[in-house]
Amino acid sequence: MAFKTDIQIAREAKKKPIQEIGKILGISSDDLLPYGHDKAKVSQSFIDSVQKNKDGKLILVTAINPTPAGEGKTTTTVGLGDGLNRIGKKAAVCIREASLGPNFGMKGGAAGGGYAQIVPMEEMNLHFTGDFHAITSAHNLLSAMIDNHIYWGNALEIDTRRVVWRRVLDMNDRALRTITASLGGVANGFPREAGFDITVASEVMAILCLAKNLKDLEKRLGDMIVAYTRERKPIYARDIKADGAMTVLLKDAMQPNLVQTLENNPAFVHGGPFANIAHGCNSVIATTTALKLADYVVTEAGFGADLGAEKFMNIKCRKAGLAPSCVVLVATVRAMKMNGGIAKADLGTENVEAVGKGCANLGRHIENLKSFGVPVVVAINHFVTDTEAEVEAVKAYVKGQGSEAILSRHWELGSEGSAELATRVAEIADSDSANFAPIYPDDMPLFQKIETIAKRIYRADEVLADTKIRNQLKEWEEQGYGHLPVCMAKTQYSFTTDPERRGAPTGFSVPVREVRLSAGAGFVVAICGEIMTMPGLPRVPSAENIRLNADGDVKGRFVLNAVREIAHPAK
Numbered sequence: 001m002a003f004k005t006d007i008q009i010a011r012e013a014k015k016k017p018i019q020e021i022g023k024i025l026g027i028s029s030d031d032l033l034p035y036g037h038d039k040a041k042v043s044q045s046f047i048d049s050v051q052k053n054k055d056g057k058l059i060l061v062t063a064i065n066p067t068p069a070g071e072g073k074t075t076t077t078v079g080l081g082d083g084l085n086r087i088g089k090k091a092a093v094c095i096r097e098a099s100l101g102p103n104f105g106m107k108g109g110a111a112g113g114g115y116a117q118i119v120p121m122e123e124m125n126l127h128f129t130g131d132f133h134a135i136t137s138a139h140n141l142l143s144a145m146i147d148n149h150i151y152w153g154n155a156l157e158i159d160t161r162r163v164v165w166r167r168v169l170d171m172n173d174r175a176l177r178t179i180t181a182s183l184g185g186v187a188n189g190f191p192r193e194a195g196f197d198i199t200v201a202s203e204v205m206a207i208l209c210l211a212k213n214l215k216d217l218e219k220r221l222g223d224m225i226v227a228y229t230r231e232r233k234p235i236y237a238r239d240i241k242a243d244g245a246m247t248v249l250l251k252d253a254m255q256p257n258l259v260q261t262l263e264n265n266p267a268f269v270h271g272g273p274f275a276n277i278a279h280g281c282n283s284v285i286a287t288t289t290a291l292k293l294a295d296y297v298v299t300e301a302g303f304g305a306d307l308g309a310e311k312f313m314n315i316k317c318r319k320a321g322l323a324p325s326c327v328v329l330v331a332t333v334r335a336m337k338m339n340g341g342i343a344k345a346d347l348g349t350e351n352v353e354a355v356g357k358g359c360a361n362l363g364r365h366i367e368n369l370k371s372f373g374v375p376v377v378v379a380i381n382h383f384v385t386d387t388e389a390e391v392e393a394v395k396a397y398v399k400g401q402g403s404e405a406i407l408s409r410h411w412e413l414g415s416e417g418s419a420e421l422a423t424r425v426a427e428i429a430d431s432d433s434a435n436f437a438p439i440y441p442d443d444m445p446l447f448q449k450i451e452t453i454a455k456r457i458y459r460a461d462e463v464l465a466d467t468k469i470r471n472q473l474k475e476w477e478e479q480g481y482g483h484l485p486v487c488m489a490k491t492q493y494s495f496t497t498d499p500e501r502r503g504a505p506t507g508f509s510v511p512v513r514e515v516r517l518s519a520g521a522g523f524v525v526a527i528c529g530e531i532m533t534m535p536g537l538p539r540v541p542s543a544e545n546i547r548l549n550a551d552g553d554v555k556g557r558f559v560l561n562a563v564r565e566i567a568h569p570a571k
């Protein structure tokens with residue numbers, strides 16, 4: 001039997017010109033700004049023109065906590081979108097853009113896998129249409145203007161010890177987490193401690209993802225707090241007069257990117273990943289535009305449902321007035337076995353007992369998602385090593401939780417393999433049975449919001465935070481920011497802050513190390529445990545194996561996408 005890898009499948013894709021994909025959604029070629037033949041940005045004038053259209057049904061795809069065994073959240077998102085189109089529904093996919101940091105680190109790409117991919121896959125996992133570079137440049141323009149203001153007399157009386165605006169870079173570089181800037185004498189400014197975050201953790205990224213249009217974008221950018229005076233008076237980006245120039249840099253990046261699946265169905269790729277340190281959702285402008293153009297929109301939220309789905313519900317839906325009709329929770333038999341204590345090397349051997357034991361993680365996510373008032377379907381993302389008994393064990397467990405699990409073979413068969421899942425999801429979405437509501441109100445105190453997530457979603461006993469953090473939250477409440485939602489920065493691998501604790505642990509605390517106010521984006525970030533807003537590279541980064549082959553094509557891990565080591569049977 002011949003075998004094909006993900007990248008081979010992607011390169012053999014029979015892509016249509018992007019104008020033809022636009023036509024499916026009623027977007028004329030005049031309203032597309034092409035980036036080559038297979039990707040384009042959608043004009044703001046077209047977006048404005050469809051605002052009176054009726055909204056389609058919003059379907060969220062999320063997952064259990066990620067494991068080295070693989071879950072396939074993006075793969076399922078793409079597969080479900082193709083499946084809905086296969087059964088005669090008008091559907092579009094909305095996913096997030098890829099960061100260069102994990103692509104060259106350890107996570108791999110972000111375009112799906114197998115026969116459920118978005119193309120062009122290589123470009124998506126590299127520079128794509130340059131959105132992240134624009135965000136990096138806009139962010140660092142503000143950084144430069146802050147230090148320049150201080151250098152030329154500091155008319156705003158910024159306390160250089162209280163500059164809270166860090167620089168960003170779209171790469172994993174632990175050496176830049178904490179730096180000393182402006183060394184080298186008078187000509188270089190006033191030395192101070194500073195640091196870098198990864199671009200996806202930038203407040204500018206969050207603002208781009210949450211802004212409704214360019215006017216809203218500029219206002220939000222101006223609202224960002226960048227520093228304080230000695231009297232603790234906040235200094236805003238508009239005080240530095242940076243908001244206008246930043247908006248100019250972000251003008252094109254603000255427009256959603258239109259691409260296609262392997263089966264030539266429309267897909268919007270726009271906005272930042274990383275729900276462990278950011279809110280990790282597709283942009284509001286992409287999602288809301290898709291809802292005006294398609295009857296069903298399938299979108300994803302980053303990492304496990306305790307992070308991505310929670311932020312999707314409590315931040316994105318709250319801010320944008322969205323309400324999902326159905327949630328698809330992705331799990332794999334392999335991941336259940338890993339949560340049940342089986343080593344990665346032994347996952348190919350049938351072990352029904354371990355599957356049952358590991359389902360506790362799945363069950364907790366089901367409970368959590370239902371608490372938002374939204375019906376849940378479990379998609380068992382099929383691996384060829386899964387046995388019938390193992391699959392039935394997952395189905396039986398999910399049934400006992402009052403939900404339904406459906407085996408989906410989209411990775412192997414494309415839309416043919418996801419048709420059953422698509423049919424059931426469409427039935428649920430059309431039933432209008434969802435009664436969505438965030439799990440905390442706007443007027444709840446900030447610390448109580450953090451506690452609500454930690455106790456109701458993670459199942460922690462308590463939140464640990466010192467007096468300095470509690471006082472800071474109270475101070476922000478007094479300044480009028482108490483109504484904001486909270487964005488939890490926490491390891492994605494566990495409900496706890498310990499990445500090694502799998503399953504559904506209880507009897508633990510959530511330590512909050514730091515809080516940051518993102519006044520422009522409109523949320524407060526709580527940094528928990530040892531999570532870093534600038535990741536580091538692993539011992540053996542993927543970059544070591546990424547190169548061009550003799551034909552000039554990219555080879556290496558990030559183009560493989562899925563964590564599966566099993567090749568695809570040739571179709």
